[in-house]
Amino acid sequence: MFFGGDPFEHFAHGHGGGGGRARRGPAEDVDTTKLYETLGIEKTVDEKEIKKAYRKLAVKHHPDKGGDEHKFKEINAAYEILSDPEKRAKYDKYGLEGLEDGGGPGGASADDLFSMFFGGGRGRRGSAGPRRGEDVNHPIKVSLEDLYNGKTVKLAINRQVLVGEPKMCSTCDGQGVVVELRQIALGMVQQIQRHCHDCEGEGYIAKKKKERKVLEVLVEKGMKHNQKITFRGMADEKPNMEPGNINFIIQEKEHETFKRKGADLLVSKALSLNEALCGFAWIIKHLDGREVVIKSKPGEVIKAEADGGKPFVKIVANEGMPSKGNPFVKGNLYVVFRVDFPSDNELNEEAVKSLKTLLPNPAMEVEYDEETAEIVHLDTADVKNFGKGGVQSHDSAYDSDDEEGGPQGVQCQQS
Template sequence: MGKDYYRILGIEKGASDEEIKKAYRKQALRFHPDKNKSAGAEDKFKEIAEAYDVLSDAKKKDIYDRYGEDGLKGHAGSGTNGPSYTFHGDPHAMFAEFFGGRSPFDHFFASAGGPNDGMDIDDPFGAFGMGGMGGFPRSFKSRVGGPHGSREKKKDPPVVHELKVSLEEVFAGCTKKMKISRKRLNPDGCSMRNEDKILTVDIKRGWKEGTKITFPKEGDETPTNIPADIVFVVKDKIHSVFRRDGSDIIYPARISLREALCGCTINAPTLDGRTVTVSSRDVIKPGMKKRIVGEGLPLSKCPEKRGDMVLEFSVKFPDKLGPGAREALVQILPP
């Protein structure tokens, strides 16, 4: 089951645009980390922003209503095509756009005499008669650093997301296209628009897990901020056969006790679809390893060279032995 954006905002499916705005306003005020210090408030605040980002955009809302979160984010089998949606926005920047200031609580609480002077925790702005998009007066926008204010713009912290890649993609290199939705300032420097953009990430051969790809200033842009950098961090997908150790790949070679004692032949697959045959006539103990040079991943700094494939042997012992086999082994095996 995917996320229920309507439940997150506390509204029913089919809610109007105005109802969606009001729901975001209420929930964002309730869970803003400047106001709500409970554990998980920051995560909830971001989840509310993502829900509003989807439901306030007609195109994304239509896909979500028809296919759910899986369809929106382009998961396999969802019946949709094209780049997948990922929320790359800054929830604090969205809050700033909606209300006209990044942290308005201090200003209002100072005027009201403190955060607990009879003010509704779900609606601290209710006493001032301010609601909905652009509800603040011009004088307030100036004080908090709006288009007429003097506060210096600060750059938002980077927005970091994992970029999962398979070992085959690391082996051959590939291109990933990531769709982001963000806020951009209009030429007047005050109003904003929603904008989708495709970011192209060229995965180089041999890139290690943890490699970072930075797209400067591609986050939300408001009158009060400098857009955040979007940062993708390479993360290995779990592989069905291999596991990775730097530029080496580990192949679990499972053999029988007879093969361990009498010799064996292993047909090991490779990442480029070939098969490597390895024979051994030595006694193989559980946990022993055999290295096949040059059959691993490309080296990130020197892609024409490759790491190794390491066969990691595990020996399957029989569950039981018959009397004849037991006696024969006693006679054959050394003490």
């Protein structure tokens, strides 16, 4: 269920012991709400509501959908605990400390859980360790060919790095803000908080320089639009903060031949009536450079449309996109057909006679009296104009004289 293996492997810091200690009951400040807050639910909800909240958040924050991987792991860990009645009961009574001795998801210890949800080991929850800097997102335009075949791209970035050890700002005592008092009237003082100018609101002062770094960005086979390629800790360095990540966001370019949805590809093909009835052969150049010949089977008829007025579609199995992580599993290639009928001047009288003889279900001869029956022919039309025929009437004072008082707005005088 976890994304990318053990969800706690990046968060264990080896904080001191706790294993094997006898549980003496919940501490006074034990937290028993964090997991519920992670899933956005109340403590009184049932298992069905827990699962519903988890599915909604998992889809929203899944890394394959552009979500944050750490947040996704928190959601999974919270669900693993709260969906297990025994673990949920321990958590509700003892908090994360109740999941000692590897009782957490994937065998994680209480220290691992504290590290994930509070940024450090127990006893340091809200203020443990340095804060993490903001992530930097860069869009990277990738062709469908590169998403099919995979590609490594070298990209240069400019980042800010620290020179030497940062020092705490004495002006704001490392808070990044200073408080000023202003007298606004006799006996009245206003307290104003502003960013510290000496450290630019960072709380620490350090020398900085620009660094140019070349990153090798691996575009894996089967990657999708808006997926992330993450380089951890490669964003700007800031004093007393962990560097954020640099994320390259896949932006799939439009292709002139193929349309993509998931692992499936789609192409459109126009056929003449002759090809639709008698067979066709068609060569396409696939995304890996192969020439693929798509050929109709003997006696196969390509229809102008499918049942219900839908487009007529066929597929070539396993000729779609490779799947990310398992490129040997591929989607399908869908072919949407359009049949082009001959125009009025392309069929002469002789050709029509031949077609009547060769094609099934010829038109039946109808009997009518030429002197009394009216023969009409068809003109080109647009169904959008249906309902607009005839004289379009407008409201008029003369539409009806049956209303009491005669036509509205007209006065008659008798002489």
